[in-house]
Amino acid sequence: MTTRVAAIDCGTNSIRLLVADLPDPSAGAQAPLVDLTRRMEIVRLGQGVDRTGRLAPEAIERTRVALADYAAEIEKLGAERVRMCATSASRDAANAGDFRAMVEQTLGVAPEVVTGDEEARLSFTGAVRGLPADAEPPYLVVDIGGGSTEFVVGTREGGVQAAISMDIGCVRMTERHLHGDPPTLDEIAAAQADIAVAVDRALEAVPGRQAATLVGLAGSVTTVVAIAQGLTEYDPERIHHARVSYDRVADVTADLLAKSREQRLAVPVMHPGRADVIGAGALVLRVIMERAGMPSVVASEHDILDGIAWSLAPQDRRR
Structure with missing residues (x-):
């Protein structure tokens, strides 16, 4: 039933x-x-x-x-x-x-x-179910939210091995650093430095540099992946489990940070409510890949929302 x-x-x-x-x-x-x-x-x-x-x-x-x-x-x-x-x-x-x-x-x-910690566990549960065969464990799952980013390392069979939450979300970083439209080089450098300190701390704590596959969750990641794929409209089926290289993420990030809000709104896959914070979200993803030495990221449309749903199942259904 x-x-x-x-x-x-x-x-x-x-x-x-x-x-x-x-x-x-x-x-x-x-x-x-x-x-x-x-x-x-x-x-x-x-x-x-x-x-x-x-x-x-x-x-x-x-x-x-x-x-x-x-x-x-x-x-x-x-x-x-x-x-x-x-x-x-x-x-x-x-x-x-x-x-x-x-x-x-x-x-x-x-x-x-x-x-x-609970946020991280829920995100991991939602993300790793159904990952493609070429996604080699252990996984580093990163959920880039508005106020924080969760870092989780684990495997499908063993579950979460370690997790940490850092205050480097796209809204928080935008409000703290990226005030220009578009942001200045000094503002971007300050944001990048702030993010890098938090990312290095997180990767040591989880430890993320030992993971084989980076899995990225939430709207900042899926929007960057949609742009990297050249989509003319947001298509969850094409974004889900798409793999994008570090070089493409870096290119998209630089382009978004160089654009004004009005120019970002004109990007076909851009949600209007994300246009003012997507530059910071993309920068968080790029710095994570750089500091973790990850050559690519696998996007997942399944995340904490799916983890919450699975948490409502009887105990024997959750794994």
Whole structure:
């Protein structure tokens, strides 16, 4: 028997919904979940958090509007179990209680403000199921979010071996360093130096330089990969498990950082809500590949959202 579940991932930049049917245990350990709907809205919950330490009231309201729409979709599709995980922005905020109260009133369940370690485990679970045969373990999975980036090393069979979360997300780095339109060379250099320090610390902690395959998650990675492939529209099927070289990532990153916001908006695959932060997200990916010595990255459209969905399965279905 399948189990219908709803997973919500509320990050610093976006809020996403997945309603899916989990397979019957008899289908085998690698049987996929079956999507009913995947949705994403850019709500910028983490607007200004790095500077003020608080969630802005207008950011909470944007999130409430999107969440109310998701709640109606969940009810319509008849999900049996619902889990919402809130990540970096609501971990950092002094007024996280306001956010929690809004979620409970709107969705009917409390948000789980997951730790960096739990966020990493969920991302890894979602990412490694179904990886192609040429993706050699151990894997270094990096989830580049708005406020933080998770680094996880492990294998499909053994699970997570080590994980760490670093405060180098695309929104945080943009707000901290990339103020020009386009950013100046000095701003880019400052961001790169900040990112490199955090990446080196993360790669020593996990340890990421011993991994054989880099797997990249979230919108910064998939957007860079879509641009590198020359796609004229965003196509998740062509992006999922595509492999892109370091040289192509470096070229795309340099091009994005040289463009104004208006020019980035004109890129065919660009989501309007990502245009102002994609330069920083691409820079985080490029620095990770450089410091880890990774010749390529494998993009995954499956990430923490899928991990949240799998976490709602009975224990014997999760591995």
